[in-house]
Amino acid sequence: MKTILLTGAKGMFGQDAVKIFSKRGYKVIPVDIEDFNITDEVSVTNYFKDLECDFVIHAAAFTNVDLAETEREKAFLINEKGAENLAKITAEKNIPIVYISTDYVFDGGKDSAYLPDDKTNPQSVYGESKLAGELAVKKYNSKHFITRTSWLYGKNGKNFVDTMINLSKTQSVLKVVDDQKGCPTWTYDLAEGILNIIENKNPYGIYHVCGSNFITWYGFAKKIFELKNINIEILPVTTKEFPRPAKRPRNSVMENNNLCRTWEESLQKYLENTATF
Numbered sequence: 001m002k003t004i005l006l007t008g009a010k011g012m013f014g015q016d017a018v019k020i021f022s023k024r025g026y027k028v029i030p031v032d033i034e035d036f037n038i039t040d041e042v043s044v045t046n047y048f049k050d051l052e053c054d055f056v057i058h059a060a061a062f063t064n065v066d067l068a069e070t071e072r073e074k075a076f077l078i079n080e081k082g083a084e085n086l087a088k089i090t091a092e093k094n095i096p097i098v099y100i101s102t103d104y105v106f107d108g109g110k111d112s113a114y115l116p117d118d119k120t121n122p123q124s125v126y127g128e129s130k131l132a133g134e135l136a137v138k139k140y141n142s143k144h145f146i147t148r149t150s151w152l153y154g155k156n157g158k159n160f161v162d163t164m165i166n167l168s169k170t171q172s173v174l175k176v177v178d179d180q181k182g183c184p185t186w187t188y189d190l191a192e193g194i195l196n197i198i199e200n201k202n203p204y205g206i207y208h209v210c211g212s213n214f215i216t217w218y219g220f221a222k223k224i225f226e227l228k229n230i231n232i233e234i235l236p237v238t239t240k241e242f243p244r245p246a247k248r249p250r251n252s253v254m255e256n257n258n259l260c261r262t263w264e265e266s267l268q269k270y271l272e273n274t275a276t277f
């Protein structure tokens with residue numbers, strides 16, 4: 001039985017991933033901040049001292065995109081230094097590392113889907129810090145998989161799908177941004193996609209693990225309400241009309257080389273709540 005150590009195990013992705021990896025026959029070592037702080041090199045080294053595992057999947061991160069704009073140092077400490085510490089210790093122990101990254105490493109100016117080797121140019125502190133994490137992982141552990149995902153949702157965290165459904169309980173009209181497009185991704189598909197990459201003996205490198213096809217936030221909201229039979233008026237608005245502290249890419253669409261099914265199929269499954277994991 002192969003063993004996966006998963007950081008960020010109490011997060012939105014982590015909680016689902018623990019179940020999915022276990023169901024797929026892995027022994028999972030779930031770790032979060034109370035096991036060790038990824039920014040503390042000594043704690044990281046001590047934790048790994050007598051530890052044996054086949055893969056480390058590094059999902060722990062500072063994920064509050066807007067807060068990162070005013071907490072730059074903390075975002076870099078967790079997303080860059082944390083990744084560096086894990087990359088160094090895994091390299092020392094000859095363990096491959098999977099680092100979960102983001103579409104926010106791109107500036108959104110491309111007219112077609114982003115390929116893994118496309119030029120990065122983050123527009124937010126969060127994007128910069130996650131890119132710095134990618135570079136640290138590349139630098140310190142040659143056995144790396146960098147898996148970029150986008151527009152992530154899952155039942156154990158704050159996410160767009162649940163936010164829309166909750167808002168519909170108190171509002172009769174919702175304004176949703178219609179000039180940003182991307183690939184919604186269910187935590188389940190991210191976990192499956194990562195396992196497929198490592199099990200199929202893919203070469204080390206960068207992969208895009210996100211839902212196939214793309215949509216705008218407005219289109220995504222429309223589909224959520226349609227599938228849930230919720231009657232609500234939604235109005236398409238521009239990013240300018242809906243300012244946020246951190247700049248978001250206009251185009252977040254990533255080419256996933258068929259690593260995941262379509263976002264529509266996944267959304268339907270998520271909303272049916274029939275997933276048995």
Ligand SMILES: NC(=O)c1ccc[n+]([C@@H]2O[C@H](COP(=O)([O-])OP(=O)(O)OC[C@H]3O[C@@H](n4cnc5c(N)ncnc54)[C@H](OP(=O)(O)O)[C@@H]3O)[C@@H](O)[C@H]2O)c1
Pocket residue numbers: 007008009010011012013014032033036037038039058059060061062063078082100101102103130149150151152153157
């Ligand atoms: N959510 C998205 O839309 C999205 C999109 C693209 C990529 N990603 C990436 O996907 C991964 C998973 O995202 P998620 O939404 O599941 O994140 P999440 O729910 O915020 O979970 C992150 C986990 O990391 C833990 N953590 C934070 N700082 C830590 C530290 N210093 N040491 C140890 N653990 C620490 C957090 O603990 P606390 O809660 O106690 O801080 C939390 O349990 C992240 O790498 C994220 O950057 C997410």
